[in-house]
Amino acid sequence: MSQIRILIVEDEPLIAVDIEQVLTDINYEVSGIAFTVDEALHQLQHNTPDAVLLDINLDDEKDGIYIAEIIHQQYQIPFIFLTSHADRHTLDRAKKSNPAGYIVKPFDEKDVLAGLEIALYNHAQKQTQSQPKLSLTNINKKLRHPLTDREFAVLQAIYEGQTNQQMANAMFVSVNTIKTHIANIYLKLDVPSRTAAIAKVRSW
Amino acid sequence: MSQIRILIVEDEPLIAVDIEQVLTDINYEVSGIAFTVDEALHQLQHNTPDAVLLDINLDDEKDGIYIAEIIHQQYQIPFIFLTSHADRHTLDRAKKSNPAGYIVKPFDEKDVLAGLEIALYNHAQKQTQSQPKLSLTNINKKLRHPLTDREFAVLQAIYEGQTNQQMANAMFVSVNTIKTHIANIYLKLDVPSRTAAIAKVRSW
């Protein structure tokens, strides 16, 4: 497995080099160091890293959050903020840019390692849970009349896009049985269709 | 709006009181302090807080991650780890328990504030994004034949559980038009049904 390549965006050279040292020590590869917004954007485009460490308070008219927004919109890679004196307004903007994590300055080697690992892990989680599974307990928590195991299995299958016939085959029962389960699901969820059911439980 | 109530789980009294001071200073309410796992569980059940600050390295045979797992499974509240000397194995377990955030010790007032705010915000985001919106650009990034604006609007409506007739009414066109759009969507997404379309784009 090849190394994870990280871009550091930090206008203070001493800190930047410091971080670079830490990262290479613990076996990450630093794809580049950008001291300005423009350098960062250039690096992103021409030498795309796997993750970005991003100083919020760049000494530039466009700050780190500006870069964050671009990363969020155009690239699919996680970025972690390095924050020091984040005022409330800056913090608000930062939060909305969907960062994978934060590391609060002043930080030592351990902080960077922990923050980075955790952020990367979380991001990976988000990416790989391509089929976010439904949870029976979570769903039933919200229902007066809880779903039975069988009904839940059917709901799962609906959620995954299966037809009634496919479910019947997979579960070794007749389509009529599936339809009965579905009718009961609709009653309990108070919806009129499979798509409505999906929309309703999606966030549960 | 009432104060956010926070439970502190920390076996070192000096640190615990320290954190309590910080939190009350910045207008959070500390619902309680637990020095042991049992105390923590008791507090959770009988005086349920809105969030938990959780020391990973409790001096107990059951550590903070044990509590984290219970919180994750039984309560819907966010928890933030206070970590100091997290070894790799502990870190691995911690990551899997789905924390809302981390704060690395030694921390000062600013760290706690920033970590807590961010964690709570992220958690709130997760909870409230009941209808995660689809993104045309994200979807088109993955398609050979990109969706048109109109097709995307229809896909959105499908995603929200609408019927063809409802869409037609809402968009002031005939059901036939909607059906044409849907047929084209299926071609481009390479799916045979609305539920399959939903399942396919859900994670995009």
Next chain:
DNA sequence: TAAAAAATCATCCTTTTGGGTGACTATCGG
């Protein structure tokens, strides 16, 4: 062990979707 709940299947009928095809109009870029 008797009652309740869950799972199974059927039948009839209606509505919604999906597939295929053709056509008209508006817009935009060369």
Next chain:
DNA sequence: CCGATAGTCACCCAAAAGGATGATTTTTTA
């Protein structure tokens, strides 16, 4: 001005899904 693209609509037919009702068999549980 022409061709490509997008948006609109129609008609036909087939397949899938939904609504209502009743019934039988397991399984659970009080």
